[in-house]
Amino acid sequence: MELLSIGEAAKRLGVHPNRLRAWEKQGLIRPVRLPSGQRRYPVEEINRILGTGGIKAESDAVVLYARESTKKQADAGNLERQMERLRVYAREKGYCVVAEYSDVASGLNQPSGIGTGA
Structure with missing residues (x-):
């Protein structure tokens, strides 16, 4: 064996x-x-x-998160392109997208600590 x-x-x-x-x-x-x-x-x-074509377990639920550092990058469509790449990846891997979040902020201007509660 x-x-x-x-x-x-x-x-x-x-x-x-x-x-x-x-x-x-x-x-x-x-x-x-x-x-x-x-x-x-x-x-x-x-x-x-x-x-058998693989294991059919519970679907994998995922949340997509995209972030840009500046409003200029977001206005240029970078944020939407990033989110679309995440959608394609999730679809290819068979993930179930349950939510999508995006953020435009510079790490330099953010308060320290993880999460802002927003």
Whole structure:
């Protein structure tokens, strides 16, 4: 039985290693645990997923956020182009976009700390 590391398995499936961990918790994929506790994925398990067209888990909900540093950049359409690239990426990856946010502000002019509550 050929076993793949989590990185190798994720690459073959075209997903992030965290997705494999989530699928394991949901019982959608069954890795083999080594005595060290590391996961190894049987090639047969990867082929099973690829052969069925992938795992149909809950849709991944995402929020899109685009930011420009100056109003001049936003007025030039940079903000909208950035948001459109995010939309395309989300669509290609099968994400469900639940909200979109954009911001025009310079980090130099913002108060320190994360989040403004706006």
